[in-house]
Amino acid sequence: MDLVTCTAPVNIAVIKYWGKRDEELILPINDSLSATLASEQMHAKTTVSISPNFTEDRIWLNGQEEAMANPRLVNCLREVKRRARESGQTPQTRLDWHIRICSANNFPTAAGLASSAAGYACLVYALCQLYGVKGDLSELARQGSGSACRSVLGGFVRWRMGSDAQGHDSLAHQVVGPEHWPDMRIIILVANDGQKKVPSSIGMKRSVGTSELLKFRAENTVPKRIEAMEKAVQDRDFATFAALAMKDSNEMHATCLDTTPPCVYMSSTSHQVSDLVHKINEHFGTPIVGYTFDAGPNACLFLLKEHVPLLVHLVRHYFPTSDTTFKGDPFRGRDFDVEISSGEGKFQSLESSMDMGTNPDALKYAIYTKVGLGPEVLTNTSDHLLDELGNPKM
Ligand SMILES: Nc1ncnc2c1ncn2[C@@H]1O[C@H](COP(=O)(O)OP(=O)(O)OP(=O)(O)O)[C@@H](O)[C@H]1O
Ligand SMILES: C[C@@](O)(CCOP(=O)(O)OP(=O)(O)O)CC(=O)O
Numbered sequence: 001m002d003l004v005t006c007t008a009p010v011n012i013a014v015i016k017y018w019g020k021r022d023e024e025l026i027l028p029i030n031d032s033l034s035a036t037l038a039s040e041q042m043h044a045k046t047t048v049s050i051s052p053n054f055t056e057d058r059i060w061l062n063g064q065e066e067a068m069a070n071p072r073l074v075n076c077l078r079e080v081k082r083r084a085r086e087s088g089q090t091p092q093t094r095l096d097w098h099i100r101i102c103s104a105n106n107f108p109t110a111a112g113l114a115s116s117a118a119g120y121a122c123l124v125y126a127l128c129q130l131y132g133v134k135g136d137l138s139e140l141a142r143q144g145s146g147s148a149c150r151s152v153l154g155g156f157v158r159w160r161m162g163s164d165a166q167g168h169d170s171l172a173h174q175v176v177g178p179e180h181w182p183d184m185r186i187i188i189l190v191a192n193d194g195q196k197k198v199p200s201s202i203g204m205k206r207s208v209g210t211s212e213l214l215k216f217r218a219e220n221t222v223p224k225r226i227e228a229m230e231k232a233v234q235d236r237d238f239a240t241f242a243a244l245a246m247k248d249s250n251e252m253h254a255t256c257l258d259t260t261p262p263c264v265y266m267s268s269t270s271h272q273v274s275d276l277v278h279k280i281n282e283h284f285g286t287p288i289v290g291y292t293f294d295a296g297p298n299a300c301l302f303l304l305k306e307h308v309p310l311l312v313h314l315v316r317h318y319f320p321t322s323d324t325t326f327k328g329d330p331f332r333g334r335d336f337d338v339e340i341s342s343g344e345g346k347f348q349s350l351e352s353s354m355d356m357g358t359n360p361d362a363l364k365y366a367i368y369t370k371v372g373l374g375p376e377v378l379t380n381t382s383d384h385l386l387d388e389l390g391n392p393k394m
Contacts, residue, residue: 001051002094004129005384007043008122008375010107010114011036011150011157012186012300014245014292015226016252018200019208019218025167026146029208030222033158033175033229034150035302037186038372044118045378046103047385048126054098060385060392061119062104075143076124083140084131095131102385102392107367108193112265112296114151116200120144121151125375138172145201154178154373156233158226178371181236185308188367189299189315191269200295203256203263213258217251238304242290245302246277249292256295267297269319269362276318277301279354280311313347318356319363 017032057068057077068074077099084090103122109115124141127133133140138159142149149170150157155177162169198206207214225244232240256263266274274291277299281287289311290302303311378384387393 001049001053001388001390002130003047003049003384003386003390004126005045005047005378006122006126006129006375007039007045007378008118008125008151009036009039009154009372010042010118011147012114012292012294013147013150014241014290014302015222015229015248016292016294017146017159018252018255019204019214020146021161022165022167023205025170026142027167027170028146028159028161029214029218031159031161031226032147032150033156033226033233034147035156035184035186035371036151036154036178036374037369038178039376040372041367041369042105042107042113042118044103044105044115044122045383045385046101046119046122046126048123048130049100049386049390050094050097050130051100051390052093052097054100054390057099057101059101060103062109063392072120072144073123076120076140077127079140079143080124080127080131080133083128083133083135087133089132100386100390104385108190110195110199111193112196112200112294112298113188113190113193114147114294116145117147117151120148121375124148125152129377136171139168139170142167142170142172147200152374155180155371158230175230175233178373181233181371183305184371185303185305186369186371187301187303187308187311187315188369189273189301189319190364190366191267191273191297191299191362193298193364196265196296198263198265198295203259203265203295206261206263207255207259210260211255211258214255217255221251222248239287242281242287242302245290245292246274246287253293263295265295265297266293269359270297270299272318272356272359272362273299273301276314276354276356279356280314280350283350283353310347310350314350314354315363315366317351318354318358320358320360321363321365 011034013034015033019029138149156175159172
């Protein structure tokens with residue numbers, strides 16, 4: 001029996017992918033750009049195993065057995081095997097053995113927190129390790145979920161839409177590595193981690209079919225904005241970075257509202273968080289925090305390390321929670337390398353200038369993280385999700 005276990009990170013787009021020109025190959029209507037988040041806080045973990053003794057292909061996701069017939073899964077497996085066959089690295093007999101796949105996310109699945117990105121990047125990375133496939137993996141991961149192609153790399157990543165009908169040039173590449181902007185921090189404010197009503201793939205298909213605004217966005221705004229965003233990342237120009245991220249998120253959600261029937265992903269809590277961010281930035285006279293929202297109500301905030309204590313104080317003040325544990329709590333303890341003092345006295349004058357009401361228990365918890373590396377192989381036996389017979393350990 002051969003067995004490989006990997007982790008892959010989540011990525012959060014600051015220039016969004018929303019809309020496909022080819023549903024089957026998952027080819028987008030515009031380029032997108034994202035930050036890969038550190039795997040320590042959020043990751044998918046996948047074990048893949050092949051054996052001549054397995055009599056059928058099987059998959060378990062988050063402890064439940066699922067159907068292998070999922071077309072995205074089938075496409076990924078077929079394409080990785082095709083690449084393995086073409087490279088001549090793997091004997092046909094090994095490619096014919098049945099496979100077992102066991103995967104788990106350490107954060108909510110299908111809640112607009114990019115689980116499909118981490119999940120398919122992890123699956124493809126693990127399969128490629130298993131079959132000895134080398135080279136670009138983004139084309140393979142893209143066929144599981146569009147955003148997954150950006151999770152096969154660390155740092156800041158750009159997915160170029162490409163023009164080839166077969167999608168061979170619709171690939172992701174690294175803009176800068178995770179070490180490039182060491183002070184960048186990310187705080188995800190989770191308002192709802194339940195499964196969303198309209199999955200991204202359905203929502204964006206509906207937008208492509210009905211929104212004129214989406215067409216305008218893809219053809220006119222994004223091509224210019226993404227160049228400015230790439231430059232802002234390269235120059236570590238936080239104010240431009242945050243302003244562009246917020247603009248792009250709002251434009252994506254505007255296209256969702258321009259869709260028939262409309263896709264409403266942001267909630268009143270999302271808008272309150274957005275309001276707070278704009279008030280903070282107004283107070284400072286320049287963006288010191290930027291937000292972006294995926295297809296869900298949870299805010300993903302970008303900010304520099306020096307502003308974490310301030311943001312933490314204000315979020316605690318305006319979104320008090322009775323859950324004192326506040327999972328992934330940046331609101332207590334230490335930053336990765338900076339002490340987060342409660343800063344009560346220091347920021348009190350700010351509260352009075354905000355002119356906002358408080359929203360008790362509107363947030364469930366927060367995840368505090370930074371920009372990180374791409375997928376990794378785990379070699380410790382205790383890390384494998386399948387036992388020596390190929391059965392799930394849990
Ligand atoms: N670890 C995993 N391994 C394989 N597939 C996964 C994994 N995690 C999630 N998926 C697949 O992704 C689907 C969820 O994708 P969906 O786009 O609906 O949500 P999301 O990725 O959490 O949100 P969004 O893309 O809007 O940020 C799951 O139903 C499952 O098919
Ligand atoms: C809002 C987004 O997160 C949309 C992600 O959509 P998916 O990649 O989940 O869609 P499919 O390609 O159909 O699987 C924006 C982004 O990540 O760029």
